[in-house]
Amino acid sequence: MFGFAGFRANQEAVCRAAIDGRDLLLVMPTGAGKSLCYQLPAIALGGTALVISPLIALMEDQAAKLTALGLRVGRIHSGLERAVARQACADYLRGALDFLFIAPERLRVPGFPEMLAKRKPALIAIDEAHCISQWGHDFRPDYRMLGQYLPALREGETVPVLALTATATPAVQADIVAQLGMSKPARFIHGFRRDNLAIEVVEVSMPERSAAICSLLAEKARRPAIVYATSRKQAEQLAENFSSAIPAAAYHAGLNAETRERVQRAFQAGDLEVVVATIAFGMGIDKADIRTVIHAGLPATLEGYYQEIGRAGRDGAASRTYLMHSYADQRTHDFFLNRDYPPVDHLEQVFKTLRDEMRPVEDLRAETKLSAEEFDKALEKLEIHGGARVDFGGRVTAGGLGWKKTYAVQAQYRAEQMEKVLRFTTSSECRMAALVRHFGDVDDATKPCGVCDVCDPAGAVLRLFRRASASEREMALEILKDLRSVDYKAAGTLQRSIDGADRLSRDAFDGLLDALVRAGMIGIEDAEYEKDGEVRRYRKVRLTEAGLEQRPSMPLNLLISDGMVEEFSGTGMQRPRKSKAAEKGRAKAGVGSARGGGTGTDAIQLSADGEALAVRLREWRALEAKKLKVPAFLVMHDRTLNAVAHRRPGNPRQLLEIDGLGPAKVEKFGAAILKLCVVGE
Numbered sequence: 001m002f003g004f005a006g007f008r009a010n011q012e013a014v015c016r017a018a019i020d021g022r023d024l025l026l027v028m029p030t031g032a033g034k035s036l037c038y039q040l041p042a043i044a045l046g047g048t049a050l051v052i053s054p055l056i057a058l059m060e061d062q063a064a065k066l067t068a069l070g071l072r073v074g075r076i077h078s079g080l081e082r083a084v085a086r087q088a089c090a091d092y093l094r095g096a097l098d099f100l101f102i103a104p105e106r107l108r109v110p111g112f113p114e115m116l117a118k119r120k121p122a123l124i125a126i127d128e129a130h131c132i133s134q135w136g137h138d139f140r141p142d143y144r145m146l147g148q149y150l151p152a153l154r155e156g157e158t159v160p161v162l163a164l165t166a167t168a169t170p171a172v173q174a175d176i177v178a179q180l181g182m183s184k185p186a187r188f189i190h191g192f193r194r195d196n197l198a199i200e201v202v203e204v205s206m207p208e209r210s211a212a213i214c215s216l217l218a219e220k221a222r223r224p225a226i227v228y229a230t231s232r233k234q235a236e237q238l239a240e241n242f243s244s245a246i247p248a249a250a251y252h253a254g255l256n257a258e259t260r261e262r263v264q265r266a267f268q269a270g271d272l273e274v275v276v277a278t279i280a281f282g283m284g285i286d287k288a289d290i291r292t293v294i295h296a297g298l299p300a301t302l303e304g305y306y307q308e309i310g311r312a313g314r315d316g317a318a319s320r321t322y323l324m325h326s327y328a329d330q331r332t333h334d335f336f337l338n339r340d341y342p343p344v345d346h347l348e349q350v351f352k353t354l355r356d357e358m359r360p361v362e363d364l365r366a367e368t369k370l371s372a373e374e375f376d377k378a379l380e381k382l383e384i385h386g387g388a389r390v391d392f393g394g395r396v397t398a399g400g401l402g403w404k405k406t407y408a409v410q411a412q413y414r415a416e417q418m419e420k421v422l423r424f425t426t427s428s429e430c431r432m433a434a435l436v437r438h439f440g441d442v443d444d445a446t447k448p449c450g451v452c453d454v455c456d457p458a459g460a461v462l463r464l465f466r467r468a469s470a471s472e473r474e475m476a477l478e479i480l481k482d483l484r485s486v487d488y489k490a491a492g493t494l495q496r497s498i499d500g501a502d503r504l505s506r507d508a509f510d511g512l513l514d515a516l517v518r519a520g521m522i523g524i525e526d527a528e529y530e531k532d533g534e535v536r537r538y539r540k541v542r543l544t545e546a547g548l549e550q551r552p553s554m555p556l557n558l559l560i561s562d563g564m565v566e567e568f569s570g571t572g573m574q575r576p577r578k579s580k581a582a583e584k585g586r587a588k589a590g591v592g593s594a595r596g597g598g599t600g601t602d603a604i605q606l607s608a609d610g611e612a613l614a615v616r617l618r619e620w621r622a623l624e625a626k627k628l629k630v631p632a633f634l635v636m637h638d639r640t641l642n643a644v645a646h647r648r649p650g651n652p653r654q655l656l657e658i659d660g661l662g663p664a665k666v667e668k669f670g671a672a673i674l675k676l677c678v679v680g681e
Contacts, residue, residue, distance in 0.1 A: 001069055002040070008033045010190045015040050018123060021158040023185040025129075025177060027439075030166045030310035032191050035062060038125035038162050042099065043071075047122030048092060050153070051101045054128045054140060056257075057264060059101045062127075066099055077103040079257060093119055104142040107149050108392045117152040120159055124150065126180070129163035130303065133175035134384070134410055136168070141384050147179045161185075166310060167303040170440040192306075192436045193444055196313045197321060198451040199431035201424070202463040204324040204564050209296050210241050212564065216322065216462065217246055219634055222292045223273040228308055230297035230332060232278060238296060239276040248274035279304060288315035294322045298329035300336070301417045302424060302438050318451075322462055325425050333418050339377070341411040344404065346370060346378040351387050354398035361394045381407055426510070428517035428524050430455050457518060457559045459662035464565045467659065468515060468558035475503065476516055476558060480547050483522065488542040491524070513541060515558040521547035565637070604646045614645035616676050624669070635669070636660070648677050 007015075011033055017024050018041035028034050042049030053059040056079045063073045074088030074097045091097045093115070100121075107113050130136035131143040150161060163176050163185075177185055204212055217225055223246070229235035232252040239250035249263045249272050266272040268287055279299075293312040299305035305323070313319030353359075353367045365375045379396070382388040387403030390396050420438070427434055431452035437445035448455045457465040468476065478498045483489060489497070495509045504512065516522045523544055528537045550556065606614060618641065625632040636644075640660030649655045655666050655673065 001043075002036060004036075010188055011037055014186075014188050015044075017186040017188075018160050018162055019044050021160050023161045023180075023182040024163070025173060025182070025185050025187045025189075026162065026164045027168045027173065027187075027189045028164075028166060028191050029194060030307060030314065032166075034127075034164045034166070038123065038164065039066065039099075041160075041162075042123055042125070045122040048095065048097045048119070049099050049123050049125060050116065050121035051099055051125045051127060052104055052146065053101055054104060054131050054143060056103070057260075058127065059103070063099070063101055071098040072096060073099045073101070075101045076106055077101075078105070089115060092116070095119065104140065104146060107146070108142065110392060113149045113152060117155070120155075120157040121153060123160045123162060124153060125162045125164065127164050128166075129176050129180075130165040130168045130172055132163070132179050133168070133172045134406075135171045135175050135413060136303070141380070144179065144384065147181050150181060167307040167439070169303060169438060172303070173440075189440065192439045192441055193432060193447075193449075194310065194313070195432075195449060195451075196316055196318050197309060197432065198318070198449075198453075198456075198459070199309065199321050199323070200453045200460055200463050201323045201325070201431065202453070202460075202564050203326055204462075205326050206328050208564070209324050210238055212324070212462065213238065213294055213296060214242060214245065215634075216294065217242065217274060217292065219628070222320070224267070224270070224287065224290050225274045225292035225294065226290060226308075226311060227274060227276040227294045227296055228299070229276055229278055230329070234296060235276045235278055239274075242274055242276065246274050247272050248276060251275050251277040253278065279308070287311075289317070290314070291317075291319050292321070293319075294324070296324055298323075298325045298333060298418075298421055298425070300333065300421070302420055302435065305421070305424075306435050306439075320461065323425065330418075330422065337411075337414060337418065341407075341414060342374060342377050342381070344407070346374055347382055347387065347403070347407065350375060350378045350382055351398070351403070354388055354396060356398060358391070358395040358397055361390075361396055364396060385410070423526060427526075428454060428514035454514075454518060456662065457561075458656070458659075459664055462564060464562045465559040465659070466562045468512070468556075468560050471503070472512055472515075472560065473556050473558060475499070476512060476521075476556060477550075477552055479513070479516065479541075480521060480543065480550050483541065483543040484548065488540045491539040491541055494541055511560055512558075513539075515560050516547070519546075519556070519558055520544055521550060521556075604642045606642065606645055610645045610648070613648065613677065613679075614642060616679065617641050617645060617673070620672060620676055624672075636665075644673060644677070649674065650677065 009032075010028070014024065014026055014037040018038065026034055026037055028037075038049065038051070051059075051062070053062070056077050059075055059077060063075050066073045072091070074091050076085045076088050088097070088100065092100050126132070126143075126146065131140040132146060134144065153159065154161075161180055161182055163180060163182070165176075168176065173187070173189070176182075213227060217223060217227075227238060229238055229252075232250075232254045235250040235252050239248050242248040249266070251260060251263045255263075263272065263275060267275045276296075290312045293309045295305070295308070299308065309321040312321055349368045349370060350364065353364045361379070364379075365372060368375055370378065379388060379390070382399070382403055383390050385403035385406045387399045387401075388396055389399050424431075424434060430448040431454055432449035433445045433447065450456060451459065453460045453463050457463075475498065479494065482494065482498050491510065491513060492506075495504075495506065499509065513522065513524060517524055521544060523542050525540050525542075526537060527540045528535050530536070617636070621632050621635045621641065624635045628635070637660050640658060643658045643660070644655075647654070647658065649658065651674070652666050652670050655661050655670050656663065661670075
């Protein structure tokens with residue numbers, strides 16, 4: 001029926017558990033086949049499966065696919081006419097549906113839960129179940145209340161509850177089970193690793209991001225693509241900037257339903273190659289060939305980030321993701337945190353207006369000194385934490401007194417989520433391994449992905465790396481020597497012990513440590529301790545076996561992160577653009593700025609033969625760029641071209657030693673470049 005020759009990994013075990021009537025929690029990444037895990041058991045059990053889904057787009061997509069298979073499907077959500085919803089209810093009650101999809105908000109409509117309880121479903125599937133948890137990245141109050149409706153739907157019957165999500169940390173997993181009152185559920189937590197996704201994280205200032213994204217997506221092979229913006233305004237501005245050169249459109253919750261549907265449908269059909277969206281876009285999108293996902297700012301949580309990048313490469317082909325960040329993003333998120341988690345005194349003002357009898361929201365709003373927005377946010381938080389009860393008609397009564405404690409805990413938790421995102425951007429651990437570890441799969445987190453900017457800096461596209469200078473290599477050897485006599489040292493202590501002359505800034509020193517991690521010489525892990533009631537974090541640095549064996553006489557190849565490649569900034573300049581921290585550190589260390597395959601401080605001086613080769617390379621590059629319909633620098637940067645002309649490599653291994661020529665480019669262009677290098681010899 002579903003057109004598959006066999007089960008994907010873990011699907012069969014999940015389906016058997018559901019058919020046996022067990023509650024279960026299923027955490028699988030986007031594209032791993034979660035939907036089949038409730039659809040197949042529902043058909044096997046007979047009756048009607050009740051599917052609770054948080055987004056209309058997600059619901060409509062699943063309903064359309066099941067209908068196409070000849071199954072009887074009903075939907076009830078705010079986007080439908082009342083007559084359609086009434087018909088779905090009637091069909092459900094007379095057993096004429098195989099699946100009934102509902103939005104969680106419908107359960108607050110008076111009489112609706114009682115109607116559902118008149119006929120017990122075969123199973124209850126709760127999609128995007130992380131929305132249930134107060135620790136989830138997309139916490140939804142209406143989802144939070146699902147647990148109170150489930151007992152009536154299961155009374156006297158064996159009705160399994162299936163909670164499905166693509167993203168849930170161990171804390172979120174435990175909260176989902178508790179909130180739904182699941183009985184000894186089977187837990188299937190699998191497959192967070194995505195080996196075909198190469199993750200790149202690079203510091204890019206706000207003004208440079210639009211030009212950088214345009215340059216990235218100018219190459220046809222990097223499309224279709226999703227660009228995630230941090231605000232509706234940014235989404236519209238970026239889409240407008242792209243649309244003159246690339247079929248692109250904005251998507252966010254502020255657009256009307258018809259526009260959102262049109263954008264989604266066009267992207268799905270291939271008429272749009274780029275969607276610039278807020279986090280409202282993506283859930284339920286079944287487009288397998290998305291090649292690139294770009295974040296034009298820091299995501300709020302690692303869970304949300306993982307789910308968003310997971311929309312790339314669902315066909316298994318190599319895909320790349322880019323996360324752009326700067327200090328300005330932290331200020332933006334501080335603003336959102338303060339907006340979404342208002343001061344406790346705001347909640348106190350609203351709580352004091354509440355009574356045991358029902359009162360309209362408008363009356364309560366008039367009694368406080370808060371603005372309408374401040375009042376609504378405070379009331380929302382009170383309702384979530386039990387300090388207020390709001391009925392479907394918008395009338396409010398007082399709740400319990402314990403709201404203050406749980407609210408403080410959740411606000412602190414949200415602040416910690418941003419700290420984890422910031423640590424991810426500065427971590428020297430394999431990007432995919434860090435995400436896998438975040439979701440609790442410690443065993444799988446020991447395997448590096450081999451394709452991210454940490455594992456394969458030479459293959460990075462947007463992020464710039466340079467070879468370490470002689471003075472930096474000398475300090476690196478001092479670091480290795482200092483670590484030989486201890487189990488580990490804190491990064492700050494280590495710098496003070498070997499850099500008494502303050503040769504490097506702290507940022508530059510951390511960059512050197514990260515380069516040693518990439519070379520396999522040291523390992524770094526985040527740690528923390530408590531002092532005076534305050535949690536303090538630091539980085540533990542320890543020697544690896546390779547670092548223990550390293551000697552001053554042995555070669556030590558280190559690549560230092562050096563900001564963003566300038567060609568992507570839109571300035572038209574053909575040299576690397578360093579971050580301010582990198583510039584400061586390099587100045588203190590006396591490091592030059594050239595990167596063309598050497599470590600000198602001067603630009604490469606070409607011989608007459610070298611100049612002739614450079615001319616041939618430029619001619620070849622222009623033809624290749626025209627054939628591929630991309631800017632010339634995307635084929636080969638000027639600095640890389642000059643380095644090739646200077647060094648005249650004779651084999652692929654020598655090509656790979658030149659900065660700017662990673663494995664992918666050598667595989668694609670290596671034979672042509674080498675052929676040009678032997679002409680005239």
